[in-house]
Amino acid sequence: MSVKRLTIKLKQIKYAGETLGSDLTITIFVGGLSTTFQPRMKHGTTKSFDITLADRNVFLAAGVTNPTVAIIVKVVEKDKDKSFDDKGQGGTLITLDQESQVANLFFRVSGDVRGGDRRRVAAFDFKFEILFREKDKQGGGAGGGGGGGGGIPDEDTPDIPTLPEELAAGKCEVLILSEGEATKVIKIGIPRTLSAIVQKGGKPLEPINNPPVAGEGVMVHSGCFHCAKTDLTLQSLGFPFEFSRYYRSDVEHNGLMGLGWDHNFNQYVVPEKPENAEEAREFDGWFETFREGEEFESGDLTFHNGRDRKTAHQFLGAEIRELRKIHPKEKTLKEFTAVVSTYAINPGERSEIQRIAVIEGDLIWGEKIYYVRRSYDGTVQVFNCHGFIIALLDVNRNLMRFIYGDKDNPVNNYKLLETIVDSSRKPYALAYFDQIRGRPRLKSLTDPTGRQVSFKYDGRSGALKEISAPAGQHRDNITVYHYRVDA
Incomplete structure (x- = not known):
């Protein structure tokens, strides 16, 4: 660094x-x-x-x-x-x-x-x-x-960090303890990330593909209310920039958009600490030790999709691999050696998650540890060592980047997302209220053309109550939400 x-x-x-x-x-x-x-x-x-x-x-x-x-x-x-x-x-x-x-x-x-x-x-x-x-x-x-x-x-x-991981220098580290003719021993430092979503009622999640819905957004499997709204869309190379909100009544999620709300760019993975891991003194996290040729124990992982839904993925195993990847900006072939950890694909899913811990060679994403989620349609999501999304690529390698600032996000034990750069290299700015009910809340989203979506919250409950969208047919394009808690 x-x-x-x-x-x-x-x-x-x-x-x-x-x-x-x-x-x-x-x-x-x-x-x-x-x-x-x-x-x-x-x-x-x-x-x-x-x-x-x-x-x-x-x-x-x-x-x-x-x-x-x-x-x-x-x-x-x-x-x-x-x-x-x-x-x-x-x-x-x-x-x-x-x-x-x-x-x-x-x-x-x-x-x-x-x-x-x-x-x-x-x-x-x-x-x-x-x-x-x-x-x-x-x-x-x-x-x-x-x-x-x-x-x-x-x-x-x-x-103005160039990538989120630079704010945590020294935390995302891969240490080679021994190598050569002897067994290669590698120490992997994993920062601790918090999950912000708790499922209520103990009911299972809906099917991942085509879940049955009745009436106005009521999920048949649990009876919970579900709402999805898109606030801002702008065309770009390969795929558009689209900001969407999601609400579920069957989760406890007091996040950056208020009670029960999530947005599609709030995607992250949360690794679990394995029992044999060494608690770190240098940072809030732990160390996992990989010994070549021996069974490697690591924790499972939870993926949050930005739609108030999280799924658990069992750790399957890890091995040392020689990898060759195209650098996303330089467009040149890079070679490196890494410990690749693989996690289970759940029934009905069409994507695979891996953790890459680079031992030696070129750094593709500017850090030694990162996570990759590959979908069958060619889409690739890249998460930094803290588990937060930093890049989204389509099958043609059109790239969207996510840049985090220096303000703390106590919801997840990381930083706030402040800039999104679409595949046409156009920046979108996210601003936040400092404190509403003990945590920051998303205040506005502004695109390069001057359109802005603003959000307001109830000062007592922290619930999202009003959205002011870019003017369309009506000059004051405002949506107001009211909530009722059933006894």
């Missing part, structure tokens, strides 16, 4: 197109942090700035030299009559490959005005200065923001 210093500054804004007025508020998101300010500039002008948006350390896994960073800008112009409000948004994904570089972001802001006025379209051109360099010995200074909306904290912690 290496550490570099990343500094991003806003240097210039050009305000063209049609006028929205001069009472503008601009919010810029970088790596899960936001800076809000009022530029106080008029239509048809270009104004220079020197606002530091980020000045932080970036932790790079072995073999990663050119990480990416998402920059999303939101512009809002408010009027006394809210029906005349104008707003818009743009985003870009930048590869950090130079000591110093200038990034340009151009997008249009559309005002859906009423009262007889015509639709107005303004154009904004943003220019950023990006410094990506070796970390200073003193750790560098802290950045500031332009007032009002977040700023940059002073502590020297990573805010």
